[in-house]
Amino acid sequence: MAFSLLAASAWAQEEAPALEGEQVVITGQRPGPGLWKVSKGEHVMYVFGDYSPLPIKMDWRSKEVESIIAKSQEYLPKPSFGIKVGFWGGLKLLPYAIGFKNNPDGAKLIDVLPAETYDRWQVLKAKYIGKNEDIERERPMFAADTLYRSGLEKNGLTTRTGVYDKLDKLVKQYKVKVTPSGFEMELENPGQAIKAFKNSPGADTDCFAKTVERLESDIDAMRVRANAWAVGDMSKIAALNFADREEACNQAVFDNEAFKSNEKLRHAEQSARKAWLANAERALEANGTTFAVLSLSQLLGPKNYLLELQAKGYTVEAPE
Template sequence: MFKRLLPTLCLLLPLTAALAQEEPAPAAETETVLLVGQRPGPGLWKVSKGDHTLWVFGTYSPLPDKLEWRSQEVEKVLAQSQEYLAPPRAQFKIGFFKSLTMLPTLIGLEKNPDGATLKDVLPAEVYARWQPLKDKYLGKNSGVERERPIFVAQKLYEAALKQSGLTRGAAVDKKIDGIVKQHDIKVTETGIKLDTSNASEALSDFKKSQLADTACFTKTLDRLESDLDAMRVRANAWAKGDIDAIQKLSFPDQKAACDDAMLNAEFVKKQPALQNVKERVQTAWVAAAEKALEHNTSSFAMLSMTDILGGNSYLNALKAKGYEVTSPD
């Protein structure tokens, strides 16, 4: 329970992706059929200085559920690398016994304060839009009516992906991890550790506080009402390794609004460990990349496509430091 709920305090924090671009996806390319079978995904971005190279593989979510990812190029390059940079993330520092003492604080974490329901906290027109989507994707799950909009939005989104033949794309991560273990490649964590010395206080504050998460909930409804076909377009573009299409396609999602709901909450403002997380994670990754480039002839990293192509591109940060960055063909 602890492992599932404590990270939700930073739910949808921009720990592994930069803020999404906001342009609409091109309607003319809408596809309803998802690619299945073995697909290579995109090629590798190359970051270099002299004869030292960092190869970067861009991941995307969601992907077709029945997609079998297999890239001989990635397997070959990764097998010949001396170091693997794990995807950037923020993690909580906490021990087992401390987690046990915090279990009572976690009870009711997802509930609205004071027993409020979604109907109480959402504008009437938003609640009216929610009802048919709930019936379609969550069925008779009445328990969600007493949960905070940000948590309900996550559950609704996950259920919609599953029904639409899409998945978070964990199979790609597992494949990469398998190759790393097979070749006994050095693994370097690239994120940051978040201090949890005040975790009990933060959890208590969170349970009492209101969140400005209506925008998060509303944008999730927007996406499920209008963007599922566009998700398939992007998923297919990634699966085919179509870099031109990937670069032309936007990556709109509800993430930024949900990030803001957490990042601007009162309980977060009282916690120094939760300040400027996005910037700190990017700084840590760039530092790890520079170190890998200094010490290895070949290194390998995974980043989300938004970290590569988005407005806060990690690779642009390296380019600004004088490294040569080459996109795949």
């Protein structure tokens, strides 16, 4: 069991302003972007740039990726982090799970959000969600997640891309060794942590406000990024800015009274990054060919992992 609010899919990307006229979301079978190549001598690691949201009706398939996985000795998935409670911890957690998503003391969104943000929420809720009184009792971070996913779906986009599942299937098909770079922390007293979370005021209005802002202004930019990824248009991909939309929502968890004193959790992203980079260096030393995955923000944004490898003397080549 892990908290869905700290799922490994964190660190998604925000969108830059759209290119004028970008409306069509690509469908059908598409190859996605080319691969980054990291090498030292004859040892090579190919890095696939994962991204979401993508077009709902797009079917990803890359013969290049499949051929490289087939000859790889090792696979490095994206770095991840989460909270584990274990079987017995899960049983202890159950009595506190009811109402987990709701604001404490029966508060509604209108009570915890700034008036201007709440008014904007009402417009987007009517557009993308419709009548739903229960969601008005949810914490802003959970209501924001529902709004974001509904907004994407209404615009032909989804975060459930299926790309990662297909990569896992290929890795299993060719029996490639898998080396995860995950950071998973087990709560010593999950019931107490959940109780504290439920009873503590939220620190997630910034998460909510940023979600509203993205859906108000950046839907066209999301189409630009999704279309560019689908056809492997690196010129468009490289021209768009990357910033973490999810950062404010992750921070809403870290700043909550139930978790803010946990130093391991606060440094989870940094720990996962270090683990991935260490695994990458070891794999490049040991294998002729390695296949790895990072999100586009970890390949192009300010958190670019490959710059660290380049600084250590590895040759890094971006796809054209």
